[in-house]
Structures are given as structure tokens and as C-alpha cells.
Amino acid sequence: MRRRLFAILAVTALVAAACTGRDDDEGTAATEETPAGPVTLTFWHGYSDAEAESLEALLDIWNADNPNIRIEPLFVNNDKALQKLTVALQGGEPPDITYQYGSSLPQLAAAPGLVDLTEWVQESEVNWEDFVPGARTAATFEDRVLGVPALIDNLAVVYNKTLFDDAGLEYPNDQWSWDDFRAAAAALTDPAEKRFGFSYPMDASEDTVWHYDPLLWQNGGSILTEDQTQAAFNSPEGVEALEVLTGMAVDDQSVFLDIQNSAYTDVFNSGRIGMLVTGPWDLPSLPDVDYGVEILPGFDGDHQTIAGPDMWCVFDNGEGRAQAALEFVKWLTDPEQIEQEALATGHLPIRLSVTEDAAFLEEFGQAFPGVDVFAENLANVEQARPVLAAYPQVSEAMGLAIVSAMLGESEPQAALDEAAAQANDALALGAA
């Protein structure tokens, strides 16, 4: 019955899709209209625990100061925020403001009622140039700004100091090459103790792919050709980057292969993984380990990393609500609020002016040991993933290739060539 029920629901959603329809398919420009009376805006976010507390505190301030624009928060799991939004759009009642992953943007861009912010962000009060560059790129699709940066993460090495001490190894440093990393991972591995040097997300999702991207970029490769019409990750640079990972996973057997991508924090926290490549969001899940944070190892001294930016999107529900929503988003992403939120949650500040504030950084580093390394690591973000409608399929092909090679099911070159062929098909069809 459970299966049956699901099937019915899925079909219903597909159908609702077929029969509803709003005419405005392009993003609407921000209206000048202001609400006549007090409005209550629906605000979707995916924050829990300390993040939610910090958000509630901010909302209390806003709601006390702005009786005319009341914000009503609703928790929506970030991983399914796009699906939830789709359902809400089919019902004709999107939230006024919603948190969305940057990677969802190409699909989101087609949503009816999504407010085009291109002109609004040029207003001086928003101070658009003050947002971290990678976050700005990620909120822009085909020259249209469709979101306001909400959060930015990046990848760095998180290592278990105790395991390094026990093995008599030196801690990672900012000069490390991937060869150094690989050697340390091998030295930390002990099959009898079920201990691994490194861990890798193996669910073939975007998480699998973005762990590989920095290696590809550091080595001089790229995901797509410059005109974004062909796959380029199967270049010699891309193969060499993947061989670093397969060398560890297949030859050294030094990697905890997290097939479901759900166990690594627990395993690291129980002292059985030496090094993770991850972002600051995992640090609160590692209370039992004395860990250190270091920037990524590099190829030939290139230590660039990758950013995962998320954003606030605004929907136009008429009656000046969009204008009110923008007022709130502007306030929420103001440096003052960003700083307060960062100190409460450990979120990396999304405003350059906050990141450059030395006094803030010191306080931040004391409150959240290691997070300051992530904050400074934002400067090592040089490239962004392609923002394309066909990207989900390109990503899926790459993810399967990486997993296949790391499981030893295929050779890196062959795996990436096959993925490139699939990616090229998807790019030619334009995601259709």
C-alpha cells in the first residue's frame, strides 16, 4: 500500500503539472508597488539547531521593528526545497521567500513568478559588489540575477590530530601536494583496526562531483569547454586528477568509500578516518575528535578550492508582497546581520566587508576553531561550476564515472570518456 500510495501521489503531481499553468513564464521584474497594509510573508528556510536559533533571533528583531512586514518562517529540508517549491508552484502558492541551492538555479529560472533581481541588486543600498564573487556568479543565470546570496561553503581538509600524533605524522600544511596527502592517507590506514586515511562520498551525486572538481581545476583541467558545448573533464589533466583518487581508493585501499554518503561523519567522529575533505557545516557533527583544518592540497602549488553557494529567492505574489520581501532580504543579508549570524552559527560570512574585518575574524576563529581557515579559504575560490540547464545530467555522468573508477570497476580514462559522451548528448539536447 505504501508503494501504491506513493505512485498515486507521484502521478497526481505529474498531472497537476500538466493541467495547471500560469502565463508569466519569465521572471517578473521587481515591482515598485508597496503593500497598502500589514503583510505576512511566508519564508522557507532549511536551518535547524543552532542555525535555526540564530535565525529566530534575527526574525524576532525584524518582526519587532517592522509591524507592517511580518515574516513567518517555515522549515523546509534544503535537499528537497526545489521539489517542495515545485509542488507549491503547481498549487499556485509559492512562498514569498525561499532558500535554494545555487545548483538548482538553471531549473528554477523557469519558475513562474520568480522575481528578477538584476536591476534591484544595482541599488546602492544592496551593495551587490560586497557579496563574495563566487556567490554572485552562482545567483546569476544567463545574465539575470535571480537570487541573493544566503550562504557559501568551500572544501578544505579536516584532519584528526590524535591519529596523526599516534602515527607520528606531521599535520597537513598549506604546501601539501596530493602526493603528500596520499602518502599520509596510506600511513593512517589500518585494515585490522578498520581505520581509513580518507573518506569519499560515493553516491554519485553532485557531492561526489564537487569533491573532484578542485583536483581537476588545480591540474589545469575544466569541466566543459570554454563555449560550454562539450565536455572537457576527460582531458589528460582530468584523468590525472581522477588517478589521484583511484590510487588511494583502489591501489592503497586507504579510502572509506561512503556509498550512501551518510556515514562518514559518524565514522570520522569515532576516530576511524584520518582526513576528510569537507566544508564547515560538518564541524558541529564532530564533537569527539580533536580536529585541525587546512586548505586543500595542490597540484604544482595550485591550491584552489570550490564554493557551494546557496541563495534566497523571491516570488511575486502580488499586492506589493515582493517589494516587502526584498526589503526583508536586504536587511537579512546586510553586513550587520551577516556578522551576527556568523558568530552564532559558524556560517562563513558572505559579505567581503565582514571577511576583511580582522577583529571579526579573530572572534570568529575563537568561537569556531578551524572555521577561520574556511573563511580565508574563500580567497582560493577561483572557478565556478557551469550554470546550465543540462548540468544535472553532466554531473550525474561525472558522478557515475568517478564512483566506477574508484570502485575499480573501470579505468579512469575509460570511465571519463564514457561520461563525456553522455554529457555531450545531454548538452546537445539542452537538458531536454
Next chain:
Amino acid sequence: MDRFRRFLVSDHAAGWAFILPSVILIVVFGLIPIVWGLVLSFQKAGLISPEREWVGFENYTRIVSDPKARQAAVNTITYTVLFVPTSIMAALFVAHALNRKIAFIRFYRLAVFIPVVTSTIATGIMFLWLFDKNFGLANWLLGKIGLGPFGFFEDPDQAMIALVLMTIWGWLGFDTIIYLAALQGVPHELIEAAAIDGASRWSTFWRVTWPMLGPATLLLVVWSTISALQLFDEVFFVTKGGPLGRTSVLVFYVYRLAFEQGLGALSLAGYAAAIAYVLFLVILVLTLAQFWLGRRVVHYQS
């Protein structure tokens, strides 16, 4: 007008009034979606956007040349072929074992049925832990008798088997209850007559009891086949179609296309609907065939 009044006081009207709530639900959540799904399958569409484009049978012809659809179809068939006979045979065995008067029999029956009412998520978490390659109880126990370690969900060649085992465990109780009821409906005089005629217990079971279970077996075969072809929850939650797409079944693939990858304008929702429709037709034909075959071989007690 006269006819209408006659209708109102007839049994027909009362009948319709009683079933109206279900009819509305079936129409709204069943019939209308079925029709609109069909419409969608001839369109190029993404669920987030209202844009639609008619493409005729393009979505259907595309299925043939899609390697991932083929992989999902093969996985779905593999799963069904493994799941249906194994789960039914296991249920028959368990039902037979529970069809006797021994101490604590209610407890045993309850224990067998509990997994059916346990949420799939709970079952999934438990099996992820049990079948964990490095730290799972299953590998620890098997290690004690010198087997393994097995990768289970983490090994591309074992994930499907692990999935079958997990779902059999989850669904065994349902099949068992059906068989248990059917076993208790087998007339005792038939068994007695067979015993008097000198039949062994083995041949009594296969010559008398098993034919009498025909209607229950037919029901379970049809029901399990439909459920197996529509497998989704366990894949969505436990394996996510992996590793390497080895457990990606059709409904899961449809979900990924329609709700994860193809939400954008003029994207993959229509194609996903086409796959869903092909699956619907396959299930329809299979079910009709099973009933047709069932009528010829199943013995209904008069």
C-alpha cells in the same frame, strides 16, 4: 423528471451515495491523473514551468535508445523475478510453520507481521546498519563462521540481492497472513481423507493443500508482481539507485527525471510520464495475463 425521481428512490441512488466519497477520491487522485499523465507523455515539459510543447510520440521512441532506461528496466525485471517467487515461497513456509497450535503462537504471528506495519524508513535504517560493510552486524556474524566480508548495498554485484532480502523481510508478514487465512480455510475432511487413503504428509500438502491455496497464491502473485514493478521507497531511501545505478528501478528513474533533473522549462517531465505509462501498460498486460492463466490453473472450491 419522472425518471430522475424514480432514480432518487431506487437502490441505485442509495448505492451511489454510499460509494460517493471513494468515487471522488478515485476520480481526483486516480482517473484524472491517469488521463493527464497521458497528455503529459506527449509533451515536452518541466514541472516547475507551465511551458508545454507537443512532441507526439517522441518521448516514447526516446525510451528505446536511452541506456539508463534500459538499465532501469533490466533492474526492475531482475528485482521482480527474484522477489516474487522467493517472497511467496518463504511466506508459504512461514505460514505453514505458524499454522499449528503451539505455545506463544500469537506472539510468533505478531512478530512475523510487525515488519509490515513498520515504516520503510525505519526498516531502511536498520538494514543499512545491519548490512554495513565495515561495522555491520551481518558481516560480524558471517565472519564468525568464516564468510565474507560482504559489501551488501555497497557492492555493485550484491546490492540487488541485499535489496531483495530487505524487502522480503519487510513484506513477508503480509503474504504470510494471506496464506495463514487460506490454510485455515482448507477443509479438514480433505486432509483426513488423504490420510486415510495412505497419502504421506508431503504428498498431502502438494496434492491437497497446495491446490486449495490456489486463489491465495494467485492473489499474492498478482499483488507482489505489481508491488515489485512499482518498487520505489526502499530504493529512494536506502540505495538511491546505486552503486553505479545497479538498483535504479523504473519508478525511481521516473522520479529522478521528473522531480530532480528535469524540472526546468521544456525538460524531462513528459519523458518521465512516457516511461511511467509504458510501465503502467506492462503492469496492466501482465496482470490480465496472470488472471487469464489463473482461471485455467487455479482450483476454486465450489
